[in-house]
Amino acid sequence: MALLSFLFNTAKPKTASAAKERLQIIIARERSGRSGYDFLPALHAELIAVISKYTKVDPKDITLSLDRKGDLEVLDVNVVLPEIELRS
Secondary structure: OHHHHHHOOOOOOOHHHHHHHHHHHHHHHHHOOOOOOOOHHHHHHHHHHHHHHHOOOOHHHEEEEEEEEOOEEEEEEEEOOOOOOOOO
């Protein structure tokens, strides 16, 4: 049975692999010569949607920045998560 599920894998891709693929597309797009960071608002909205599925977060607590340093690009994502109340 495991062989059949391996051969006919119809499962959805994992979240991490989907995120990795999106970032690869973004990086390839930037390297293709398009100027500006016009994808950042869309990426910000997607991050808010994904994080909101798992925890309640204020959209203002998720910040993105993309910096260039020579040939290197750095995508900085900061997420401030709410504090968890511990029950005694």
